[in-house]
Amino acid sequence: MGCRFTLVVVEAQYPAHWEADVVLADGGTAHVRPIRPADADRLRSFYSRLSDESIYFRFFGPRPRLSDREVERFTNVDYVNRVALIATLGTEMVAVIRYDRTGPGEAEVAFLVEDAHQGRGVASVLLEHLAATARERGIERFVADVLPANMRMTGLLRQAGYTAQSQFEDGVVRMTLDLTPTDTSAEVTTAREHRAESRSIARLLTPGSVAVIGASREPGGVGQTVLRNLLAADFTGPVYPVHREVRAVAGVRAYPSVGAIDGEVDLAVVAVPAEGVIDVVKECAEKGVHGLVVVSSGFGETGARGRARQDELARIARSYGLRVVGPNCLGIANTDPSVRLNATLAATVPGRGRVGFFSQSGALGTALLQRVAQRGMGISTFVSAGNRADVSGNDLLQYWEEDDSTEVILLYLESLGNPRKFTRLARRISRRKPVVVVKSGGTPSGHSAEELGLPDSAVGSLFDQAGLIRVDDLIQLFDVGQLLAYQPLPAGPRVALVTNSDALGLLAADACVAAGLEPRPPVNLGPAAGPAEFGAALAGELASPDVDAAVVIDMPPIPGRAEEVAAELLRAAEDAGKPVLTTFRGHLGMHPALRVSGASGAGSTPARGSIPSYAAPEEAVRALAYVVRYATWRAQPAAPPPELDGIDTARAKALVHQALSAGDPAGNEVVSGGFAEAGPPVEVDAAELLSCYGLTVWPAEVVGSPEEAVAAAERLGWPVVVKVADPGASRRAGTVRLGLTGPEMVRHAYAELSGERVELAVQRMAPQPAVPTVVGMIEDPAFGPVVSFGLGEVTARLLLDQGFRLAPLTGEDASALVRSVRAAPLLFGEYGYPPVAVDALEEVLVRVGRLAHDLPEVSRLDLDQVLVGESDAMILGARATLRTPAGPRLDGGPRRLS
Secondary structure (H helix, E strand, O other): OOOOOOOOOOOOOOOHHHOEEEEOOOOOEEEEEEOOHHHHHHHHHHHHOOOHHHHHHHHOOOOOOOOHHHHHHHHOOOOOOEEEEEEEEOOEEEEEEEEEEEEOOEEEEEEEEOHHHOOOOHHHHHHHHHHHHHHHOOOOEEEEEEOOOOHHHHHHHHOOOOEEEEEEEOOEEEEEEEOOOOHHHHHHHHHHHHHHHHHHHHHHHOOOOEEEEOOOOOOOOHHHHHHHHHHHOOOOOOEEEEOOOOOEEOOEEOEOOHHHOOOOOOEEEEOOOHHHHHHHHHHHHHHOOOEEEEOOOOOHHHOHHHHHHHHHHHHHHHHOOOEEEOOOOOEEEEOOOOOOEEEEOOOOOOOEEEEEEEEOOOOOHHHHHHHHHHOOOOEEEEEEOOOOOOOOHHHHHHHHHHOOOOOEEEEEEOOOOOHHHHHHHHHHHOOOOOEEEEEOOOOOOOOOHHHHOOOHHHHHHHHHHOOOEEEOOHHHHHHHHHHHHHOOOOOOOEEEEEEOOHHHHHHHHHHHHHOOOEEOOOEEOOOOOOHHHHHHHHHHHHHOOOOOEEEEEEOOOOOOOHHHHHHHHHHHHOOOOOOEEEEEOOOOEOOHHHOEOEOOEOOOOOEOOOOOEOOOHHHHHHHHHHHHHHHHHHHOOOOOOOOOOOEOHHHHHHHHHHHHHHHOOOOOOOOOOOOOOOOOOEEEEOHHHHHOEOOOEOOEEEEOOHHHHHHHHHHHOOOEEEEEOOHHHHHOOOOEEEEEOOHHHHHHHHHHHOOOOOOEEEEEOOOOOOEEEEEEEEEEOOOEEEEEEEEOOHHHHHOOOEEEEEOOOOHHHHHHHHHHOOOHHHHEOOOOOOEOOHHHHHHHHHHHHHHHHHOOOEEEEEEEEEEEOOOOEEEOOEEEEEOOOOOOOOOOOOOOOO
């Protein structure tokens, strides 16, 4: 009898989030992933391209080739004690970094980068990713033995921002890197991310040459339209039509393929059918193209099949180092005179200006550009992202933050790909440049409304926290944009009104009051007022220390002398340092007579100091109100979250780990910091967890009889309350009896509230008077940890009167959150309520925000209710839901494209 044996090799698995597309220091992209046994030939090929010096620095001696045994060892790792990450471009491996555990909490680290790709930031991004994987596996420090001449490696380790130590022994420098994240390491990561992503967009918007692939002779064809627009804009570099059959398009020599072009190509506009786009991407990669603008349709907008094609487009392009705008987009434009790029389907592009404009919609793009041009506004750059397979609003924010020619940022968004990163970037950039956004209905990419767990109003709250100016529609987008682009920010809400129409002046005053501004009595010059009267009145109002901005209304019954009136308005406003807006004879936009010319405004493009005009006074006031709120936010100094005492994060994490381990019905071990599939939800009493963050929940005892209730009252101290123990009972009327001062009252309350399957609890009565509030947090899959606040009154709950802020919270965030709800006056002594300890409430919010930031396993936390009394905020009940996260937060960990 013979036996047959089959050898089955099970390859070790690693978490999906260990793979990532990344942007390198020069703006190109690469793919980072763990090494696999199938990478053996790829490793040999990589090694064969290394210089003798790179090999010497890595192995401390010559090693012409790797043996089969070494290749097997290097490519077979367990993803726990031995981990190696590689960076790939296309199908080639260009770098590798690895650690081998050498003891408790310690591992040896080494890396190699192909000589042709050194200096591109490959090693620094690999180190970020390897450090993150090591922390997940319980490794606290890296040790590296480095030759003194290997300055690249020593520099890399020292500049990572971690605590580094080094000692020289036996001709080798031993460096030890503490992997505990620090403020410096976070700043280093953020700065590198910013520079890399900014450069990747700069390569798209400032190309030295452009190829149009799919530029046919067909009149009105997409490719030919883009080609003609490029030529009409007088692009400063060469333009190469690509067509497989014809010799010339629009009088310009054509090439059969990108590879046949005899010059370098920086940017390619792709206008071929969707089925052929992937092949074009590969051709462009071989040619060394830096970026693509895919105007072709037939991708995610067509359904599941198109979405799969779109994902493949992004994957292939990024793997070869290319950034992609689109698909299904209008294109990109740059009005810089040294570039003059109009790689769009729109024949009309506004002149040079200081506004950067991003539109997610390709279909709306042409109309939006026409509206900007009609208003006489200029733009610096324009990007229509279409389906946003790769380049997003986040990338443009990184670019515009650095771009000196962009002073105002306008965004039209249909969804948010990485909302947490978006708000982080916006909060930083809004301190220097205003960001105005219209967001149409829709959820962040890849998430359903049910998954988010947040109401639509939450997005507005989070935008407010970031200093974004969120407007309701496109008209408001341009109304606010033209004011920000040409006038200074106001110092406050006090508005002067100068008018030649009493009725319009009163309308403007009413609009100011409705918008939260403080209007002065209108200065009515009468219908016969001329240039001198307008100039003198405006100058007088602007000179007043009680005026922060001025709205001028010039609607004469008989037209005439417009240029003279405009000249007086410009003269009066010139050195005032205060914003001036007009309703100038019904004109909308930058009226020619109200424009200031200057070096930054060539030709008819208005320069700063020009006065914007609005069709009606109410529209001017509405735009001014948005800008006043932004200026108030910007004037508040940015502050980090405060230092808190009584914080024990280690104990909190241990409690969470213990609860998750006990609550997993499968009995799987929960590894702190590890990620697999999201675990089952586990509900816990949050009192002990909150105590780790300096918060005390008033004790309550669940009772099963009237006598148990009396005994509990005796232990807790009189007076007491008897209430339904269900955490949701506070949302229902009649579930609590207050102010019970003796045994008989407790027995009577118990009899009233007891019923089938109803648990009751006894709790000491909180001091009165007090205002009931509700504090909560949710770990949103898109935004991350979000803290919520509202009043506990039934009416406030029914009206969903809630505010939201991203965690962690600064003191200013907590203050703004409390005041963001409509019922907030009840906390400040209005409507017959006593003033309460709002400062104590704000501290509760800050501490909850710290907990939410520290513990991603807390998927939901409800503090219901928090009674705010005259001197304290008392937490009466708290429940938490824990869940092992499936992966890191969207904006957490090392750099990655998302």
